[in-house]
Amino acid sequence: MQTEKIQAVQGVVDRVGSYQEGAPERTVEQELREGLGEAGLELTDDEVTRLAAAIDDVDGIVDVGEVLGD
Numbered sequence: 528m529q530t531e532k533i534q535a536v537q538g539v540v541d542r543v544g545s546y547q548e549g550a551p552e553r554t555v556e557q558e559l560r561e562g563l564g565e566a567g568l569e570l571t572d573d574e575v576t577r578l579a580a581a582i583d584d585v586d587g588i589v590d591v592g593e594v595l596g597d
Contacts, residue, residue: 537591539563540578544588557577
């Protein structure tokens, strides 16, 4: 994934992670999908699921590069 895309996705993850603390993983995943769509960003279903699970695991913001291995 390109650095610019990682930074853009990180912005969405930061926003979702900050107000989804304690929310169920499914809610986090829905919010991620909505945020990514609003930002015109596309990730695979697997990438969105991995990010949602990571946010749920730490109950907050995660590093996109670390989670997606880029």
